[in-house]
Amino acid sequence: MTLKNFTNLDFDQIKQSLKDYLQNNSKFTDYDFEGSNLSTILDVLAYNTYITSYNANMISNEVFIDSATLRENVVALARNIGYVPRSKKSSRALLTFFADISSVSPSPSNLTLRKGPVAAVDAPFGQQSFVFSIPEDKTISVFDGIAEFDDLEVFEGTVLDQTFTFSSRNRFQKFILPNTGIDLDTLVVKVKPSADSTVSIKYERHDNLFDDDTGSIINGNSNIYFLQEVSSEQYELIFGDNIFGKALQDGNVIEVSYIVTSGDAANGVNSFNYAGSLYYTRNSVEINVTTGISLITSPLSSSGGESIESVDSIRKFAPQIYATQNRALSANDFEVLIPNKIYPETESISVFGGEDLVPPQFGKVFISIKPRNGDFVPNLIKQNIKRDLKKYSVAGIVPEILDLKYLFVETNSKVYYNTNLAPSASFVSTKVQRDITKYAESSELNKYGARFKYSKFLKVIDQSHESVTSNITTVEMRRDLRLAVLETAEYAIDFGNQFHIKSMNGFNIRTSAFRVSNINTDVYLYDVPNANGETGQINLFSLNAGTSTPVIQRRNIGVINYVTGRITLDPINIISGKTKDNVQIMEISVSPESNDIIGLQDLYLRLDSSVVDTVVDDISSGIDPSGSNYTVTTSYSQGNIIR
Numbered sequence: 001m002t003l004k005n006f007t008n009l010d011f012d013q014i015k016q017s018l019k020d021y022l023q024n025n026s027k028f029t030d031y032d033f034e035g036s037n038l039s040t041i042l043d044v045l046a047y048n049t050y051i052t053s054y055n056a057n058m059i060s061n062e063v064f065i066d067s068a069t070l071r072e073n074v075v076a077l078a079r080n081i082g083y084v085p086r087s088k089k090s091s092r093a094l095l096t097f098f099a100d101i102s103s104v105s106p107s108p109s110n111l112t113l114r115k116g117p118v119a120a121v122d123a124p125f126g127q128q129s130f131v132f133s134i135p136e137d138k139t140i141s142v143f144d145g146i147a148e149f150d151d152l153e154v155f156e157g158t159v160l161d162q163t164f165t166f167s168s169r170n171r172f173q174k175f176i177l178p179n180t181g182i183d184l185d186t187l188v189v190k191v192k193p194s195a196d197s198t199v200s201i202k203y204e205r206h207d208n209l210f211d212d213d214t215g216s217i218i219n220g221n222s223n224i225y226f227l228q229e230v231s232s233e234q235y236e237l238i239f240g241d242n243i244f245g246k247a248l249q250d251g252n253v254i255e256v257s258y259i260v261t262s263g264d265a266a267n268g269v270n271s272f273n274y275a276g277s278l279y280y281t282r283n284s285v286e287i288n289v290t291t292g293i294s295l296i297t298s299p300l301s302s303s304g305g306e307s308i309e310s311v312d313s314i315r316k317f318a319p320q321i322y323a324t325q326n327r328a329l330s331a332n333d334f335e336v337l338i339p340n341k342i343y344p345e346t347e348s349i350s351v352f353g354g355e356d357l358v359p360p361q362f363g364k365v366f367i368s369i370k371p372r373n374g375d376f377v378p379n380l381i382k383q384n385i386k387r388d389l390k391k392y393s394v395a396g397i398v399p400e401i402l403d404l405k406y407l408f409v410e411t412n413s414k415v416y417y418n419t420n421l422a423p424s425a426s427f428v429s430t431k432v433q434r435d436i437t438k439y440a441e442s443s444e445l446n447k448y449g450a451r452f453k454y455s456k457f458l459k460v461i462d463q464s465h466e467s468v469t470s471n472i473t474t475v476e477m478r479r480d481l482r483l484a485v486l487e488t489a490e491y492a493i494d495f496g497n498q499f500h501i502k503s504m505n506g507f508n509i510r511t512s513a514f515r516v517s518n519i520n521t522d523v524y525l526y527d528v529p530n531a532n533g534e535t536g537q538i539n540l541f542s543l544n545a546g547t548s549t550p551v552i553q554r555r556n557i558g559v560i561n562y563v564t565g566r567i568t569l570d571p572i573n574i575i576s577g578k579t580k581d582n583v584q585i586m587e588i589s590v591s592p593e594s595n596d597i598i599g600l601q602d603l604y605l606r607l608d609s610s611v612v613d614t615v616v617d618d619i620s621s622g623i624d625p626s627g628s629n630y631t632v633t634t635s636y637s638q639g640n641i642i643r
Contacts, residue, residue, distance in 0.1 A: 014053075015046035065315055074311050075229045078318040084207060085229050085314050086344055087184040090155035090259055091266035091305030093132060093298050094380055095119060097152075099278055100292035102145025108280035111147035111289065113138040115257070116159045118152070119272035119296055130266045131275065132302070133159045135186040135259055147278075153380070155186055156269075156305060157261030164237075164256070165195070166248040175237040176230060179260050181308075186259040189225055189237065194251045208326050209244055218244050233308055263307045267373060270301040300378050303371075306344045313340075328392040334367060334399070342388045343381065347372040350448035352601050368402040368448065368602035376404050407495065407599050408478040408608035409445075409452045410589065411436075413461060414633040415471045416617040422467035425614040432612050435464040440607035450605035454595035469617045474637040477597060478589040478608065483514070485584045488573045491558075495565035496600035498593035502636070504529050506536075507550075509560070509567070512587040512643045514577040516540070519553055524642050525569075525588070526550070527560045536560045538569065543642070550641060565590075591637050 019042060061067040065077040075085055095118065099111060115137050121130040132154040140147055164175045190200040206224045218224060220242040230236050237254070240246050248254075274296050278289040309317075317340040324333045331351040339346035348370040354361030367385075369377050377385075382401040389399050417428045439460045444450065454475065461471045481493050502508050506528040513522035521542045529536040538558030541550040558569035567588065577584040599605030615633070618624035 011046055011050050014049050015042055018042050018045055018049075065318065068315075069311070071233075071311050072231050074314050078314050079228055081318060081322040082208065083314070083318040083321055084227055086306070086309035086340060087235070088181050088261050088263045088308045089304055089306035089344060090157050090183040090186065090261040091130075091264070091269070091302040092156070092380070093119075093154055093269065093272070093302040094151045094300065095132070095154055095272060095296050095298050096148075096150050097274060097294050097296045098146055098148040099289055100146055100294075101142065101280075101289060103292070104145070104280075107145050108142055108282065110139050110141050111278055111280050113140075113149065113152075114277040114279065116277065118154050118274075118276040120275040121266075121269050121272060128262070128265060130156050130262065130269060131158060132156050132269075132272065133259055135159060135188055135257060142280075151380075155183065155259050155261065156266035156302065157181075157183060157186075157259035159186075159257060159259055162256045164254040166250065166252040166254065168250050175239075175254060175256075177235050177237070177256065177258065179258075180233045181260045181263070182235060183259050183261045184227065184235065186257075187227075188257040190255040191223070191248070192253040192255065193249070195253050197253075200255060203239075206245075220244075221246055261305070264305040267303050267305045268301050270298060272296040272298060300380070303373070303378060304343075304345055304381060309340075309344070324392075326392060327394060328389060328397075328399075329394050331365070333392070334365060334389075337392055338367065338369070338385065338389075341392075343369065343371075343377075343385055345372045346370070348447040348604065350602050350604075356601070363396055364398050364400055366400050366402055366602065368404060368604070370404055370448070370604050375406075377401065402602050404604055405602050406480065406608075407497075407597070407603040407605050408480075409597055409605065410476045410478055410609040410611075411457065411473055411607070412476075412611045412613075412637070413471050413473040414613050414615050415461060416469045416615050416620075417465075417467040418469055418617055418620040419467075419623075420621055422465065425616075428465060428467055428614050429612050431465040432461055432468070432614075433610070435460050436607075436610045436612070440610070445605050445607055448599055448602070448604055450599045452595075452597040452605060452607065469620045472633040472635055474635070475592060475595045475597070476589045476637060477592050478587060480580065481586045481588055483574050483577045483584045483586060485577070486573070486575055488571050490571050491567075491569040493567050493588065494603070495567075495590065495592075496603050497565045497597055499560070499562040499565055500591040500593045501529050501533060501562055502591060504533075506539075507641045508562075508590065510589045510641060510643045512578045512585075514586050515575050517573040517575055523553055525558075525586075526641065529562065534561065534563050536562065538567065562593075587643050589643060 062070060062073045065074060068074045068077060078085065101107065101111065113134065115134055117131050117133050119132045121132070134152070134154055138149070138152065140149060160179060162177065167173060187205065189203045191203055192200040201223055203223045203225045206218065206226060209218055220240070222240065222245045224240060224245040226238040228236050228238060237256070239248050274293055278293070279286045280289065317336065320336040321340060324336055328334050328337055331353065334351040335349050338349055346369050350368045352366055354364035354366060371377055385401055386399055393399060415428060415432055422428045439457065445452065458471060458473060461473065462468055477495055477497060479493050479495060481491060499508065507526045508529070509525060509527050511525045513524060516523060519542070523540050523542050526539055526541055527536045528539060537556050538560055539552060540554040540557055541552050543549070544551055557572060558567065560567050577586045597605070616623070618630055619627050624630060
């Protein structure tokens, strides 16, 4: 009898199959398989088979990147396609301070800030203290006895140094950085001819066999090194072979410097204490500067810190990075390279070509990024992203980093409920708001290219509690227009969705109050559609103080396109608006032609405001079974003419 093919790893099934095999063998017909010692032998055989099968199954899983679970195996498989997992990223900050050495005579021409600690952050920030450092010395000129370190980029973590000596006699010599938590962006590698040499050559890191900046092929004289992750989240340095990169020679000393960081734990620091070391050189002697140092200031909190790339991220991005072939040409290339190689703090990203704009801007690619923490990407990070993209961008394509633009969805719901199934109206309202909040925070929204699905939103409300019998929900879109206060400027704002014309008499858009030059009252925008129903003009009005009726102040100050969802304003001097997050804005809301709203191009979709009013369902509650006095709720947005 042939032994069964096992389809699952079950101990009892294996033992039973072995027992069935022996029972059908004529040599074991008289054996008691349950009460004899043979049962113990079967247990051992079944257990051994179970372990062997389990190991075989795990081994087969670990040879494919999609199914592998151990980090070292996932990393090794990614290495086969040239992928180096992202290291930890130091939180970064821009610091400004100056040193007054006017008392020194003669005044030195320059001042050097030693690599290593620059600033310290005392506990209890996050119950942890941090050190911010620079990976290399920073030398600046002295003017009138003052050395100013302006917008100095510092990295959270401790600078560590390490040296290796190359020996050709050691065929298996490896250069492994023993520390975990290394930020590879801070890694500095230099090579000296010998231990006695005072001159070293800086080597550059490369991830492929092509020069990242010029596109030329690397040759045997290139001072480069490669990296790969090995076990325990450590990294190994790999040098050339005189074909692809210069090979090391006997006695060469490798000097390595890097920062070991806490990653994202140090994000959000905005107060720093000076902890650096300054010096100048006179007659070949280094003289330390310890006085005359000002307080450190920082325009923004520290940001950009990240943990080491996770196994799930490696599985996702390794094949995608391989597909880009280390170049950013298509929108998909940018969408893969930026969150993985350049800015891992990316939560969502949108990339589109300038040819898609009206009017088109050929030769440009526009990038909008939603960071994981915060609503905008700091200017420093923008500059770093553009700098790092140069290694991948094709000549003739200019990347532009756009500020985040929100497209807000606002809803107003009349929720009908059965009083027999709910203790109160507030109880129903709480249940509905809870589920709306969950939907608002879901991954279906809160990203580029997201879609607000009207039917699903209604379902969320209807299923929030058994007492809810129905709901009538109206939807509006809102954009916040940032104002150039006290400047004459043109404005353009896109909703990316068609507008609904409620009335050909106008007032289809609503805005918050703002003020313009030469008008001493709050004003608002309103629209008047043209006969074609596709475009219209934008006018300016105020409200009569006594009757709250609109008073026309200026006509034809802009254009509205109902089909494309674009509003443009001619040059206008706005002197104040609504203050939000310390920024002067104008809120503009419209009714969409379709209640399914899409966040197109650089618009980040977010459900911002949901008004819930509960209404007793007289019919379901048994108050008015015939429905003779039932009052219906309109399905169309009424609203005011202003926000």
